Amino acid sequence: MQVREEGGTSFIVLAGELDLAHSDRLDSAIRKTESDGAARIVVDMEDLTFLDSMALSMILGAIRRQEGQRRLQFIPSKHDAVQRILSLTNTEDLCF
Numbered sequence: 255m256q257v258r259e260e261g262g263t264s265f266i267v268l269a270g271e272l273d274l275a276h277s278d279r280l281d282s283a284i285r286k287t288e289s290d291g292a293a294r295i296v297v298d299m300e301d302l303t304f305l306d307s308m309a310l311s312m313i314l315g316a317i318r319r320q321e322g323q324r325r326l327q328f329i330p331s332k333h334d335a336v337q338r339i340l341s342l343t344n345t346e347d348l349c350f
Contacts, residue, residue, distance in 0.1 A: 274309070296328070
C-alpha cells in the first residue's frame with residue numbers, strides 16, 4: 255500500500271491481496287486521510303488481486319462514515335477475483 259497527496263486529493267494505492275491480515279492498514283490510512291481533511295480520497299484497487307469479505311466490510315464501513323459526501327472514491331481492480339466478489343455482493347457500484 256502506498257499513500258500520496260496530489261492537490262488536496264489523497265491517493266491510497268493497493269496491490270496484491272487485501273484480507274483480514276491487511277485490512278487494518280487500509281482502515282488506518284483512510285481514517286488518517288479523513289482526519290487530515292483531504293478534500294477527496296481515492297482508493298486505487300487496480301492492482302488488487304484478492305479481496306476478502308472482512309476487507310470489503312471495512313471498505314463499506316468507510317463509505318458509510320462519509321454520510322453521502324462522496325469524497326471517498328474507488329478505482330476498480332482489473333482482476334477477476336476482485337470483480338467477482340464485488341459482483342456477488344452487489345457492491346460493484348462503489349467503484350467509478
